[in-house]
Amino acid sequence: MNTLCRDCLWTASTPARTCASCASRRLVSHPELFALTIAHVDCDAFYASVEKRDRPELADRAVIVGGGVRGVVTAACYVARLSGVRSAMPMFKALKACPDAVVIRPDFSKYTTASRQIRALMSRLTPLVEPLSIDEAALDLAGTQQLHGAPPAAVLAGFAREVEREVGVTVSIGLAPNRLLAKIAAGRDKPRGFAVIGAAEARTLLAPEPVRLLPGIGPALARRLGQRGITQLAHLQALSDREALRMLGEDGPSLCRRARGEDARRVDPGRETKSISAETTFDTNLARVEDLERPLWHLSEKLARRLREKEFSAAGVVLKLKTATFATRTRTARLPSPTALPDRLFEAARALLVRECDGTAFRLIGIGASQLLPLAEADRGDLADARTPRLAAAQSAIDELRGRFGMGVIGRGRSLR
Amino acid sequence: MKLKADRATLIKALAHVQSVVERRNTIPILANVMIAVRDGRLTLTATDMEIAIVEDVAASTTRNGACTAPAATLYEIVRRLPDGAEVELDHPGGDAQLALRAGRYATSLVVLPVEDFPSMNAGTLPHKFHLPAVTLRAVIDRTRFAISTEETRYYLNGIYLHVAEGEGERMLRAVATDGHRLARVEEPLPEGAGAMPGVIIPRKTVAELRKLLDEHSGDVEVALSDTRIQFHAGPVLLTSKLIDGTFPEYERVIPRDNDKVLRVGKKDFSDAVARVAAISSERSRPVKLSLARDLLVLSASSPDQGTASEELDADRVKYEAGPLEIGFQARYLNDITDQIKEQVEFLFSDGSAPTVVRDAADSSALYVLMPMRV
Numbered sequence: 134m135n136t137l138c139r140d141c142l143w144t145a146s147t148p149a150r151t152c153a154s155c156a157s158r159r160l161v162s163h164p165e166l167f168a169l170t171i172a173h174v175d176c177d178a179f180y181a182s183v184e185k186r187d188r189p190e191l192a193d194r195a196v197i198v199g200g201g202v203r204g205v206v207t208a209a210c211y212v213a214r215l216s217g218v219r220s221a222m223p224m225f226k227a228l229k230a231c232p233d234a235v236v237i238r239p240d241f242s243k244y245t246t247a248s249r250q251i252r253a254l255m256s257r258l259t260p261l262v263e264p265l266s267i268d269e270a271a272l273d274l275a276g277t278q279q280l281h282g283a284p285p286a287a288v289l290a291g292f293a294r295e296v297e298r299e300v301g302v303t304v305s306i307g308l309a310p311n312r313l314l315a316k317i318a319a320g321r322d323k324p325r326g327f328a329v330i331g332a333a334e335a336r337t338l339l340a341p342e343p344v345r346l347l348p349g350i351g352p353a354l355a356r357r358l359g360q361r362g363i364t365q366l367a368h369l370q371a372l373s374d375r376e377a378l379r380m381l382g383e384d385g386p387s388l389c390r391r392a393r394g395e396d397a398r399r400v401d402p403g404r405e406t407k408s409i410s411a412e413t414t415f416d417t418n419l420a421r422v423e424d425l426e427r428p429l430w431h432l433s434e435k436l437a438r439r440l441r442e443k444e445f446s447a448a449g450v451v452l453k454l455k456t457a458t459f460a461t462r463t464r465t466a467r468l469p470s471p472t473a474l475p476d477r478l479f480e481a482a483r484a485l486l487v488r489e490c491d492g493t494a495f496r497l498i499g500i501g502a503s504q505l506l507p508l509a510e511a512d513r514g515d516l517a518d519a520r521t522p523r524l525a526a527a528q529s530a531i532d533e534l535r536g537r538f539g540m541g542v543i544g545r546g547r548s549l550r
Numbered sequence: 551m552k553l554k555a556d557r558a559t560l561i562k563a564l565a566h567v568q569s570v571v572e573r574r575n576t577i578p579i580l581a582n583v584m585i586a587v588r589d590g591r592l593t594l595t596a597t598d599m600e601i602a603i604v605e606d607v608a609a610s611t612t613r614n615g616a617c618t619a620p621a622a623t624l625y626e627i628v629r630r631l632p633d634g635a636e637v638e639l640d641h642p643g644g645d646a647q648l649a650l651r652a653g654r655y656a657t658s659l660v661v662l663p664v665e666d667f668p669s670m671n672a673g674t675l676p677h678k679f680h681l682p683a684v685t686l687r688a689v690i691d692r693t694r695f696a697i698s699t700e701e702t703r704y705y706l707n708g709i710y711l712h713v714a715e716g717e718g719e720r721m722l723r724a725v726a727t728d729g730h731r732l733a734r735v736e737e738p739l740p741e742g743a744g745a746m747p748g749v750i751i752p753r754k755t756v757a758e759l760r761k762l763l764d765e766h767s768g769d770v771e772v773a774l775s776d777t778r779i780q781f782h783a784g785p786v787l788l789t790s791k792l793i794d795g796t797f798p799e800y801e802r803v804i805p806r807d808n809d810k811v812l813r814v815g816k817k818d819f820s821d822a823v824a825r826v827a828a829i830s831s832e833r834s835r836p837v838k839l840s841l842a843r844d845l846l847v848l849s850a851s852s853p854d855q856g857t858a859s860e861e862l863d864a865d866r867v868k869y870e871a872g873p874l875e876i877g878f879q880a881r882y883l884n885d886i887t888d889q890i891k892e893q894v895e896f897l898f899s900d901g902s903a904p905t906v907v908r909d910a911a912d913s914s915a916l917y918v919l920m921p922m923r924v
Binding site for chain 1: 700702703728730802803904
């Protein structure tokens with residue numbers, strides 16, 4: 134049994150209750166502790182933690198980050214979670230569960246900055262960092278022991294300390310032999326956690342868990358599995374590939390392998406961004422093109438900005454609408470040439486929108502890039518189009534001004550309407 | 551209405567009109583051809599509401615009248631009649647069926663009322679001029695390949711015909727572009743065209759007109775207004791709406807200062823392009839032109855299939871400027887060289903700028919090609 138102190142990074146090859154060096158009780162013990170190399174890092178209630186960091190007076194209050202009366206909870210701090218608030222919960226429900234919560238409108242630029250800081254700290258540990266979202270990443274520290282002079286477990290504990298000190302938020306770390314188990318481990322000891330799942334116990338540890346624990350099993354699939362009497366991972370573990378294929382279809386065997394804690398995915402730092410989009414939920418339902426155009430323009434600007442930040446362009450656009458009765462409609466259109474300009478994204482999405490406006494009331498609108506291409510291929514104009522390159526030049530100027538003086542310094546006239 | 555016509559005459563006219571008829575039509579009568587005998591003259595009319603075609607057909611007529619019958623069916627029937635057959639069409643009027651007899655063959659076709667057949671009103675056409683069919687044919691052939699099919703820029707879906715200031719004199723000019731290539735053809739300004747507005751002739755009209763020109767020599771009378779154009783070619787009168795839009799200011803994209811000149815035989819070049827391009831079925835893969843003094847190397851590669859290259863040197867290529875590499879889509883190159891007789895002249899600026907292509911012996915046509923990245 135190996136032991137690590139998460140406060141002073143003291144290590145021992147025996148189990149212990151308190152650290153022999155600093156007397157801390159924050160110890161991790163596990164037989165495979167110093168052999169495991171795959172980690173999953175997840176920031177704790179990320180947006181809420183950033184807000185609390187900036188407003189220390191809120192430290193003990195329930196903080197919910199989210200927007201508007203009709204909005205949803207984007208993030209809830211652990212105090213709010215005690216009252217049952219969960220992210221993605223409609224705001225009115227959250228406030229019913231936790232009436233004295235402080236609701237803060239999200240400020241994404243702040244979160245992006247914090248996320249970049251954390252990612253920079255990660256990249257000091259290993260080049261194999263795969264960001265999974267703004268507040269999550271998978272890391273492979275195999276072969277870094279020589280470099281750091283310490284096993285991955287100790288390096289990760291040091292990293293968690295560093296994030297707390299330098300960024301001011303806490304993270305939870307899962308350490309395991311593969312990505313799936315690392316992710317599951319990271320969720321077992323939140324917040325400020327450090328959990329280890331070894332290869333030896335993975336199967337028995339997962340067996341009694343509900344099927345929903347596996348990433349990729351959502352409510353719909355869980356219901357389908359439930360109808361076949363499969364509620365625990367043990368039920369999936371017991372199936373042979375043949376049975377799995379027969380009962381669960383094409384994805385059955387891989388599902389069962391994951392239920393056994395098997396996962397062959399590598400940590401791939403070059404993993405491509407697959408989609409970029411932006412959406413918003415309205416305070417009151419909207420039905421008319423004129424009313425929907427406004428949020429659509431703002432989202433087009435946002436999408437264009439995200440594309441440009443990540444150096445992508447869109448080969449086509451996806452328009453997403455959610456009706457008052459929660460039915461989702463998505464419509465796509467290919468663009469004649471790739472773009473990262475709000476004007477061209479808006480134009481294409483608006484054409485799709487007009488066809489959907491038949492009096493139906495919508496509660497949400499979204500716009501996405503349907504296929505990502507390099508930014509260099511976008512908006513180059515052609516023999517019949519001299520306007521687009523000029524628009525692109527104007528947009529670059531706007532980007533530059535905003536980068537220097539903030540978003541509010543300049544905007545298109547249409548966004549003032 | 552009653553008439554007799556020989557099969558060969560009738561089939562030719564039916565072929566013209568039935569190609570205008572929209573096949574997937576939601577308005578039933580638009581699938582029909584109007585057959586009318588007035589004062590001893592037989593005319594066939596078809597329309598898709600954008601284009602109308604009226605053709606005079608030689609026939610011996612015995613009774614005036616008119617009816618409309620399904621164009622495709624009629625065409626198929628007449629096509630299958632034996633050579634030299636004499637076809638009799640007989641419609642007593644009203645809702646009665648149209649009887650078609652030829653030898654021992656007889657058929658009756660359901661008709662739709664003539665009153666429902668849409669007439670396309672050309673309005674007044676103040677501008678009128680004549681062009682030899684062979685000239686019009688050449689103008690179309692050298693521009694139509696560049697017409698765009700893109701729906702968003704509908705104003706590119708046709709040939710832009712207008713009067714322009716050429717080399718010191720006013721010319722009749724036809725331009726088409728899809729953004730990737732542009733074709734510009736000039737002809738001396740015919741009498742009567744001087745005051746015409748610039749018009750965009752839709753792609754389908756161009757295609758129908760081009761078919762008619764295969765069978766017509768002599769002059770074509772062209773008449774137009776801001777919204778309509780009419781071509782009178784022999785017995786056929788083709789009337790079309792024009793695209794309501796503004797053609798882009800294309801003059802600005804035609805490079806003036808491209809000074810790197812390549813001359814190469816048309817056949818040598820286009821054969822080599824076709825051979826090199828055969829390596830990849832992907833249309834978006836460019837053929838690369840690498841140039842050095844009196845040397846042209848064409849090459850292409852496909853990640854799955856390999857690479858191909860071909861050299862054309864001093865005996866077939868003339869190039870005196872500095873080294874250059876540039877890529878184009880093979881089909882775009884061949885669309886242009888197909889229109890060039892012997893010597894192709896390229897005028898390059900650099901590897902990423904629009905390139906001018908011309909027939910070395912004919913300055914009436916000019917092509918511009920956007921390069922692809924190689």
